[in-house]
Amino acid sequence: MNEALKPLAQTLGTSLVTDPDILRAYAHDEAVLAPFEQPIALVRPKNADEALTTVKFCVANNIPLVARGAGTGLSGGANATKGCIVVCFEAMNKIIKIDPDERIAIVQPGVVNDDLRDACAEHGLWYPPDPASAPWSTIGGNVGTNAGGLCCVKYGVTRDYVLGIEAIVGKGEKVKLGRRTAKGVAGYDLTALFVGSEGTLGLVTEITLRLRPIQSAEKTVVGYFDDLPSAGRAAAAVTASGVSPSALELLDRYCLKAVDKWKNMGLADEGNVLLLARTDAPGEQGDIEADILLDCFEKSGSVWCARSSNETEAEALFAARRLVFPALKLLGSVLTEDICVPRTKVAEMCARINEVAAAYDIYIACIAHVGDGNLHPLIVIPHDEEEAMDRSREALEQIVDHAIELGGTVTGEHGVGLLKMRGLAKEVGPVVLDMHRSIKNALDPANIFNPGKVF
Numbered sequence: 001m002n003e004a005l006k007p008l009a010q011t012l013g014t015s016l017v018t019d020p021d022i023l024r025a026y027a028h029d030e031a032v033l034a035p036f037e038q039p040i041a042l043v044r045p046k047n048a049d050e051a052l053t054t055v056k057f058c059v060a061n062n063i064p065l066v067a068r069g070a071g072t073g074l075s076g077g078a079n080a081t082k083g084c085i086v087v088c089f090e091a092m093n094k095i096i097k098i099d100p101d102e103r104i105a106i107v108q109p110g111v112v113n114d115d116l117r118d119a120c121a122e123h124g125l126w127y128p129p130d131p132a133s134a135p136w137s138t139i140g141g142n143v144g145t146n147a148g149g150l151c152c153v154k155y156g157v158t159r160d161y162v163l164g165i166e167a168i169v170g171k172g173e174k175v176k177l178g179r180r181t182a183k184g185v186a187g188y189d190l191t192a193l194f195v196g197s198e199g200t201l202g203l204v205t206e207i208t209l210r211l212r213p214i215q216s217a218e219k220t221v222v223g224y225f226d227d228l229p230s231a232g233r234a235a236a237a238v239t240a241s242g243v244s245p246s247a248l249e250l251l252d253r254y255c256l257k258a259v260d261k262w263k264n265m266g267l268a269d270e271g272n273v274l275l276l277a278r279t280d281a282p283g284e285q286g287d288i289e290a291d292i293l294l295d296c297f298e299k300s301g302s303v304w305c306a307r308s309s310n311e312t313e314a315e316a317l318f319a320a321r322r323l324v325f326p327a328l329k330l331l332g333s334v335l336t337e338d339i340c341v342p343r344t345k346v347a348e349m350c351a352r353i354n355e356v357a358a359a360y361d362i363y364i365a366c367i368a369h370v371g372d373g374n375l376h377p378l379i380v381i382p383h384d385e386e387e388a389m390d391r392s393r394e395a396l397e398q399i400v401d402h403a404i405e406l407g408g409t410v411t412g413e414h415g416v417g418l419l420k421m422r423g424l425a426k427e428v429g430p431v432v433l434d435m436h437r438s439i440k441n442a443l444d445p446a447n448i449f450n451p452g453k454v455f
């Protein structure tokens, strides 16, 4: 063990690990292109006081800290940097309280998203943000990236549900930000600032979340299309119809075939692009909305569409959507994009993605939270074609530039991390980037919280 770490190891005991094999497993997230280093140690705090001790030690010894949840991030945000300690919150995974009267939950950061959703359901309550990584990703990580998900098209993203946080900040102070009440406007909204700050402002050690009553049963509409632009037009038609679907997801042929190859579901037999729409409007209103969704699909040129009469079957289609990323990873390295464009520009963005694929001679799979305009073009590089990596990297940057040109943003939900730093600078410009730096300098004067990420 590094001599300098010994005092911290003595205080933290088994919460501090320096075994190189274990450190290797905590050195990076799921982002393929993002660089990473071997950390000098891993701390798995059992409580906020251990996190506090770690921060004080790192400030005193000028050691950078990288916060980590489950490491499912797709931007390199949790990647270890040179000489850093990774602080992984997996051992702080208690749901402290679910309060049905106040409709709030208080959780430790290491709670897995799906575990919280299951626990809420037992009280007739619902925590909406549902990233496709919900079976693995943690609430702390979701807060770090302001995660979105399938039902965010209607119910908003993580930030819309975070009322308050406890965090270790500055030179080692434990603070409570935000509130537990339904309303409150006291002071700057520092809670909102922390959500999506990607570990650059402090370590989040507790989160108070707003809950909703449990969601009504959903009705599903399924539509197949010949190509991405016509599916994009169908998504725009849904927005224009005034219906707020509780999910509107797109999978292209490449995604369908990857899931078929793995799970043999026969998804690609009906068409090239699949749109999955859902409404959770209760009773008769749900039937009316499902009919409107179907009409939007038909009028936009769907080659086959129907209202699902069997919700188990419909659930299997949404489960297939969640399987796309792991299914593609079986085929090769997956470079993930995360641009978001105005919803009226989805069809044009899809056409531009096709042009980029042709220009760089690569195949780009596309999956999207299309109701939000949030597209995930995925470049799959088979393991025996690693020479396509540089071409693919350039293609991803081109896609980012197209998104900005269309009035979009470089990241809809995965965060800036290491992969979107150029894009962020281009999107916001030098003055706004300096505002980011000023905030970082003010709140992290020792520059130890995830330095070198985001900007």
Ligand SMILES: Cc1cc2nc3c(=O)[nH]c(=O)nc-3n(C[C@H](O)[C@H](O)[C@H](O)COP(=O)(O)OP(=O)(O)OC[C@H]3O[C@@H](n4cnc5c(N)ncnc54)[C@H](O)[C@@H]3O)c2cc1C
Pocket (backbone or CB within 6 Å): 029, 030, 066, 067, 068, 069, 070, 071, 072, 073, 074, 076, 077, 078, 089, 109, 130, 131, 132, 133, 136, 137, 138, 139, 140, 141, 142, 143, 144, 145, 146, 147, 148, 149, 150, 197, 198, 199, 200, 202, 203, 204, 205, 325, 326, 413, 414, 450
């Ligand atoms: C198959 C798959 C599907 C995905 N689908 C979605 C999706 O639908 N929507 C979506 O938004 N994302 C999605 N993602 C990306 C990823 O799951 C999210 O970004 C998620 O929020 C990361 O959670 P995590 O616990 O893995 O955090 P990590 O990856 O470990 O960390 C993410 C960021 O948060 C910071 N952080 C973590 N914990 C803390 C803490 N306690 N205090 C301060 N900072 C912290 C880290 O430093 C890092 O910057 C997907 C990823 C995969 C692999």
